[in-house]
Amino acid sequence: MFSIQVIDDEPQIRRFLTICLESQGYRVLLTETARQGLESVALKSPDLVIMDLGLPDMDGQELLLQLREFYKGPVLVLSVRNTEKEKVSALDRGANDYIEKPFGANELLARIRSLLRTFANIEVPATQYDDGHLQVDMASRRVCLSGKEIHLSRKEFELLQLLIAHQGRIITQQHLLKTLWGPSHAEDTHYLRIFIGRLRAKLGDNPTQPRYIETEAGVGYRFMGQG
Numbered sequence: 001m002f003s004i005q006v007i008d009d010e011p012q013i014r015r016f017l018t019i020c021l022e023s024q025g026y027r028v029l030l031t032e033t034a035r036q037g038l039e040s041v042a043l044k045s046p047d048l049v050i051m052d053l054g055l056p057d058m059d060g061q062e063l064l065l066q067l068r069e070f071y072k073g074p075v076l077v078l079s080v081r082n083t084e085k086e087k088v089s090a091l092d093r094g095a096n097d098y099i100e101k102p103f104g105a106n107e108l109l110a111r112i113r114s115l116l117r118t119f120a121n122i123e124v125p126a127t128q129y130d131d132g133h134l135q136v137d138m139a140s141r142r143v144c145l146s147g148k149e150i151h152l153s154r155k156e157f158e159l160l161q162l163l164i165a166h167q168g169r170i171i172t173q174q175h176l177l178k179t180l181w182g183p184s185h186a187e188d189t190h191y192l193r194i195f196i197g198r199l200r201a202k203l204g205d206n207p208t209q210p211r212y213i214e215t216e217a218g219v220g221y222r223f224m225g226q227g
Helices: 010-020 035-046 060-067 084-092 105-119 154-165 173-181 189-203
Strands: 005-007 027-031 048-051 077-078 097-102 128-130 136-137 143-145 148-150 170-172 215-216 220-225
Touching: 005 010, 005 105, 010 027, 010 105, 010 220, 027 035, 035 048, 035 060, 035 105, 035 170, 048 060, 048 105, 048 154, 060 084, 077 084, 084 097, 084 189, 097 189, 136 154, 154 173, 154 189, 154 220, 170 173, 189 215
Parallel strands: 005 027, 005 048, 048 077, 077 097
Antiparallel strands: 128 136, 136 143, 143 148, 170 220, 215 220
């Protein structure tokens, strides 16, 4: 099940979006302010964000900039602002689509499907991690600890790669499970505990004093390395 974060201060819009999106099987996360939205996106890693520009605590154009500092998923702006200047500014600041209010439900749903299809095909770019102790080459899938190569299973490597790709940020258990095992395993948190435990053991990471993988109890995990 895809999750969609709605950031909009209008109760009637939140109600309409909830009915519209839940009828299509999406999980809806609701927030009324920009700061609530930023916190929710950081903690819950939704698959898509729908946001207004006219928010009570921060202009939506500024929210886009702050959101793009850590969120890589699709962002769709819903706004009454209809000038070309506002649209261009929003797109330049990281929005992937822009719909004027009032809008039609069918058009909105079609654009959401299009964005989710597009982003589902984007792969994590190849890169490297190196803090002088742990070296991870994403392209060759080679992992070394203190100069000695260690073997990770395919799932263990994908888990490490995903954590490193979001270094410094919490990734929720559900996001990790959906990404690595598929939507039908979103609640199988025991899978994750087993693989996190194996990964920690191979990295020599102490869960009580972690150097690499920190647990946010009941929420998810954060890669803390310094590379």
